Amino acid sequence: MGSCVSKGKGDDDSVHNVEFSGGNVHLITTKESWDDKLAEADRDGKIVVANFSATWCGPCKIVAPFFIELSEKHSSLMFLLVDVDELSDFSSSWDIKATPTFFFLKNGQQIGKLVGANKPELQKKVTSIIDSVPESPQRP
């Protein structure tokens, strides 16, 4: 699949602007694109890893490059980035109390959750998911 590269907010005046999406991370800016991506993941038999972040969030910046790295390494998963400010109502429905919050979704259902920028823990979650899912044959 193609790579979707997107920068953070254009008006971010930070000298050290961290890119939150890149690699194979898809930036979600509307509820419709969220629904589309989940439908696509279902068709492709992929588990979704959704990162709820904010551009102002210092802890989110710690883990953003690692998240991108994971997305490039694990093409069997779908990596999404949700900006909690741009999609504030949507984020509220997921009860985001702190960022970053990662959700692991299979067929739209939550199978895991991780809150906090903790790279070893995120790696561990991704690895356990990959190990637990057998190779799925492509639908005809």
Next chain:
Amino acid sequence: MAVSGFEGFEKRLELRFFDDDKPITKNPMGLRLIDFESLDQVLNEVQCTVVSAVANRSFDAYVLSESSLFVYPTKIIIKTCGTTQLLKSIRPLIHLARNLGLTLRACRYSRGSFIFPKAQPFPYTSFKDEVIVVEESLPKSLCYRKASVMTPSNNPSRAWHVFTASADVESDEHVVVVEVCMTELDRVNARSFFKRKGDEKNNSDSAGKEMTRLSGIDNINANAYICDFAFDPCGYSMNGVDGDRYSTIHVTPEDGFSYASFECGLSLYDNGHEDISEVLSRAIDVFRPSDVSIATTYGGEDYNHEVTKRVERVLAKKLDLKCRSRLMDEFPGSGTVVYQSFTPRRK
């Protein structure tokens, strides 16, 4: 007491900056805009690394390899245990803040007596030397200064050390900070903070989350989101995030030098939040320690004697802890500190 071991007692530094009202330079994110690479460099000097981190609308909370860092728009709180060099962070943090147009307003440094004082490097070998180092790191504009060692008569080896400096003679801080230090933890309760064999295989949840649940820490404040971390082979840290309130717990469970701390910032006048005494009671009950000290810092004129008495009543009633000493001191521009010492009544 063990001859040597890990030093649980933390050094704590709080730096508060002016919130300039000028519309042009008004920056609501303030210190939160300090980039992580710069923060990481400061932490490296102090001998810490970030192991986990979360943020909400109000502040950033970093769990460190040696305790915690909280970054608010105009306030930084950093707490480090072991033999860390916390005071080395003062100048770099002031510099990073200045780059964002923020000027230092007040500084507070505090710590309890170390379990292993001989293991500390200079200047932590003597509070007098620590004060000299802090003073040299601060600008002259913070001209209201005071150092105090509060020594309980029942246990002189458990003194509370405070240094404050402020640019104003009156404090504008309305957050009450409660620092609880506990030693001689109940052995059974302390067991929750040892990683169990097979954790990796049996649990999808992290070891930190399991410790939070097993110990009952998740019940101290049900509203807080807890960012926790379990160390190898034992030990635990957590930061709680609840609106603009932080809380933090750090545990050294090994017998002989077992230690736990609980700290939180709160407001006495927020009716939406429950009684400080109940929170403290639940936190202390997690560890059932044989020795508890509570340092409460009231900003400005907010000292409330009834709160002090109520804490003593609740701890006596619920945990059978008797207050053996109560000391009070006032710090210009930084408020009032009350230092209470408790031991079980049966002792």
